[in-house]
Amino acid sequence: MAATTLNVDSVIEPLEDSLSKLGLEVYPLKVGWYNSLLPASFHLSYPDDSLAVVVLSTPAMFELAFLPFIEEQRFQGLRDPIDQCVKHCVSGAVSQCFPGQKVDVRYDYELLPSRKPRFLAQTAAHVSGAAFYYQQSDVTDQPWADRKMFGVCVHPRFGGWFAIRALLVFEDVTLGPETVQPLPPDCVPTRDGRIQLLEAFNFRWQDWGYRDVVCPVQTYSQKQRDYFSTPPAQRFALLRTWG
Ligand code: GSH
Numbered sequence: 001m002a003a004t005t006l007n008v009d010s011v012i013e014p015l016e017d018s019l020s021k022l023g024l025e026v027y028p029l030k031v032g033w034y035n036s037l038l039p040a041s042f043h044l045s046y047p048d049d050s051l052a053v054v055v056l057s058t059p060a061m062f063e064l065a066f067l068p069f070i071e072e073q074r075f076q077g078l079r080d081p082i083d084q085c086v087k088h089c090v091s092g093a094v095s096q097c098f099p100g101q102k103v104d105v106r107y108d109y110e111l112l113p114s115r116k117p118r119f120l121a122q123t124a125a126h127v128s129g130a131a132f133y134y135q136q137s138d139v140t141d142q143p144w145a146d147r148k149m150f151g152v153c154v155h156p157r158f159g160g161w162f163a164i165r166a167l168l169v170f171e172d173v174t175l176g177p178e179t180v181q182p183l184p185p186d187c188v189p190t191r192d193g194r195i196q197l198l199e200a201f202n203f204r205w206q207d208w209g210y211r212d213v214v215c216p217v218q219t220y221s222q223k224q225r226d227y228f229s230t231p232p233a234q235r236f237a238l239l240r241t242w243g
Contacts, residue, residue: 006101006173008051014097015053022089023061024165027054027128030175034120034127042120044169046104051173054124055090055166056131058158062224065089070239081235083109086165094168104169121164122153129182131155131162139194152201152210156185160201160211161219187214 008028015026032048044052069085070078078084087107094103106118126133135151136142155162188197193213200210211219220228223242230238 006098006170008173008175008179011051011053011098011170011173015093018093018097019055019089022065023058023063024065024086024089025056025058025130027056027125027130028052028175029054029124029128030179030181031169033181034124037123037127038120042116044119046169046171047174049174049176051170051175052124053168053170054121054128054130054164055086055168056125056155057086057163057165059161059218059220059224062227063221067223075236075239078236080109080232081239083107090166090168098170102171104171106167106169108163108165119167121167122151124167125153125164126184127181129184131164132184132186132188134188134194134197136198139198140191143195149198149202152197154187154197154213156187156214157217158219159187159214159216160208161216 012026012028019026029052030048031044031046031050031052034052035043035048044050046052066082066085069088070081073081073084090107091105094105108117108119108121110118112118122131122133125131131153133151133153136144136149138151152160153164154160188194197210197213200213204210208225227235227238
């Protein structure tokens with residue numbers, strides 16, 4: 001396939017076709033939208049109008065992709081089962097849909113030698129319009145004095161019941177000037193709501209209450225909750241009990 005024949009639809013449609021049945025969502029963005037919010041040390045070194053695609057996992061990924069993946073692998077060579085499953089799904093879709101195309105695939109768990117992440121997942125999700133990234137600076141007249149509050153992304157359909165998994169950059173595919181940056185739905189528009197969200201995320205993230213900040217259309221199944229509430233080192237034992 002010649003690189004120049006691809007446009008955004010011919011990237012998004014096949015990716016969506018193969019990844020949606022695995023519980024993954026894809027959203028396009030321009031590299032320039034992402035870079036413009038970040039210091040140079042985090043920039044993606046591609047032209048501003050290059051196409052990137054952010055990949056999210058929805059609650060359905062666990063049953064549609066993860067449990068079948070575990071069963072197929074029969075625990076052989078598994079160290080990071082979730083990360084390996086996402087990589088299997090995403091790299092499989094990319095090589096099947098875009099053979100010969102240059103695609104820079106970056107996963108959320110990958111670090112650069114500088115220990116910086118290979119991409120800032122929440123910024124990518126925000127500029128693609130997928131999920132609003134609520135940050136301390138989005139609260140006027142902040143009540144936290146000098147305390148640093150971490151930001152959190154909210155998905156309009158899944159609230160906090162999702163994860164940002166990967167960023168794909170298609171260096172040979174460009175988005176024209178007619179492509180306007182979508183604004184993510186502002187599901188937590190009030191100052192009070194944002195304070196509650198950031199406090200729930202920063203002070204009580206383990207109880208997962210922040211995930212229900214909007215009424216989600218689907219949340220994690222009990223099985224998935226049990227899995228993610230178990231420390232990673234003990235998850236293999238849990239998986240074995242599921243047979
Ligand atoms: N590296 C381990 C693996 O690959 O199994 C752990 C992966 C993991 O638990 N990742 C978290 C996750 O998927 C952080 S992204 N959490 C789901 C969530 O918090 O919604």
